[in-house]
Amino acid sequence: MIVTIDGVAASGKSSVSGGVARALGVPYVSSGLLYRAATLLGLEARLDLHDAPAVLAHLQGHPLRLEPLAGGNRIWQGDRELTGELHSTRVDAGVSVVAALPEVRAWVDAQLRALPAPFVAEGRDMGTAVFPHAGAKFYLTASPRIRAQRRAQERPEDVPAIEAALVRRDELDRVQSAPAPDAVVIDTGPLTLDGVIQTILAQLPAQLTSA
Ligand SMILES: Nc1ncnc2c1ncn2[C@@H]1O[C@H](COP(=O)(O)OP(=O)(O)O)[C@@H](O)[C@H]1O
Numbered sequence: 001m002i003v004t005i006d007g008v009a010a011s012g013k014s015s016v017s018g019g020v021a022r023a024l025g026v027p028y029v030s031s032g033l034l035y036r037a038a039t040l041l042g043l044e045a046r047l048d049l050h051d052a053p054a055v056l057a058h059l060q061g062h063p064l065r066l067e068p069l070a071g072g073n074r075i076w077q078g079d080r081e082l083t084g085e086l087h088s089t090r091v092d093a094g095v096s097v098v099a100a101l102p103e104v105r106a107w108v109d110a111q112l113r114a115l116p117a118p119f120v121a122e123g124r125d126m127g128t129a130v131f132p133h134a135g136a137k138f139y140l141t142a143s144p145r146i147r148a149q150r151r152a153q154e155r156p157e158d159v160p161a162i163e164a165a166l167v168r169r170d171e172l173d174r175v176q177s178a179p180a181p182d183a184v185v186i187d188t189g190p191l192t193l194d195g196v197i198q199t200i201l202a203q204l205p206a207q208l209t210s211a
Pocket residue numbers: 007008009010011012013014015016150151153154188189190191192193194196
């Protein structure tokens with residue numbers, strides 16, 4: 001059983017996925033962490049992030065391992081844990097460039113499809129390109145201002161700067177971020193985090209919640 005939760009930046013995907021996954025007793029898979037880790041490695045190696053062959057060769061030489069736990073995902077390169085370094089403003093600024101490289105997308109997709117189900121998968125294209133046959137699909141939205149206000153709790157920049165960066169990233173990520181035609185779209189703006197989680201749980205087919 002796979003449940004997909006896609007959506008725009010800072011719409012609540014990972015927090016909501018964690019809550020849904022815990023309620024179902026399964027792990028969740030944060031696909032964005034693989035793009036973020038690929039970006040961090042590229043920045044550290046001073047690669048041109050537009051250079052797909054260089055970024056891919058570097059990834060192949062420095063394999064990443066995603067640990068999809070119900071309580072939070074961790075990501076490793078060899079013995080080094082990268083998780084805590086992936087939500088910096090520097091990685092935020094570069095990740096859309098790396099995520100636009102088809103070679104990197106294919107590499108990430110292969111990592112994700114190798115994971116053993118059941119799980120909740122979150123990102124941009126989980127319900128479209130990666131797991132089109134998922135048992136249930138959701139897509140989270142919220143206005144840029146609300147998303148920026150939420151992110152401001154986690155970043156040093158002020159709300160207008162965060163909002164401008166989110167809108168820029170929405171635009172750069174637009175190609176892979178279209179909702180699946182069979183996804184339930186949820187505006188998280190007027191809801192609490194638990195309200196979003198309960199909305200999703202209430203819409204899951206009975207065989208998923210009893211599995
Ligand atoms: N109604 C809500 N729905 C989802 N997230 C919310 C809500 N209210 C506040 N948040 C907060 O918004 C922040 C961004 O959520 P996050 O899960 O990191 O989003 P994403 O994975 O889409 O970037 C988190 O701190 C989360 O707790």
